Amino acid sequence: MGEDETNWCHFAARFDRTSLHRRLKGGSLGYEDEKFSYIAVAKHPVTLATARVLRHPLHHPGVIQLQLCTPDGLQTAKITKRDKEAWKRARKVDWGDGFDKILG
Numbered sequence: 001m002g003e004d005e006t007n008w009c010h011f012a013a014r015f016d017r018t019s020l021h022r023r024l025k026g027g028s029l030g031y032e033d034e035k036f037s038y039i040a041v042a043k044h045p046v047t048l049a050t051a052r053v054l055r056h057p058l059h060h061p062g063v064i065q066l067q068l069c070t071p072d073g074l075q076t077a078k079i080t081k082r083d084k085e086a087w088k089r090a091r092k093v094d095w096g097d098g099f100d101k102i103l104g
Contacts, residue, residue, distance in 0.1 A: 009052060009069035010037045011096035049098025051075070056095050064090040068099060 012033045022030070051068035058065040064087070066077045077099075079090040093099055 008037065009054060010035045012036070049100050051077075051099045053093050053095055053097045053099055057090065057093060066090060066093070066099060 012035050014031050014033050016031050017025075017027060017029070021032075022028070025032075051070045054067040054069045054074065062081050064079045066079065068075045068077055079086045081087050089099065
């Protein structure tokens with residue numbers, strides 16, 4: 001499978017498993033991360049983010065790497081400390097958040 005076939009725009013929610021649920025699913029953990037895809041609808045016009053964070057950001061010294069879901073498909077953005085405004089925003093984003101950064 002290619003990268004576009006295994007990655008998709010979604011978010012995860014963690015919920016506790018009961019002991020019965022754990023036995024039925026053969027799980028060993030007391031929780032499960034369930035993945036959801038979504039569509040948002042609004043009555044009035046809204047400003048949309050140019051991209052949405054697809055995975056947890058990867059933090060490296062001086063660089064934050066984001067997997068983004070964009071109108072043009074999946075893209076990877078590397079934000080460096082040199083781009084001070086984008087760096088401040090990238091440090092605070094998490095999986096599922098919107099991220100307004102012009103990709104190039």
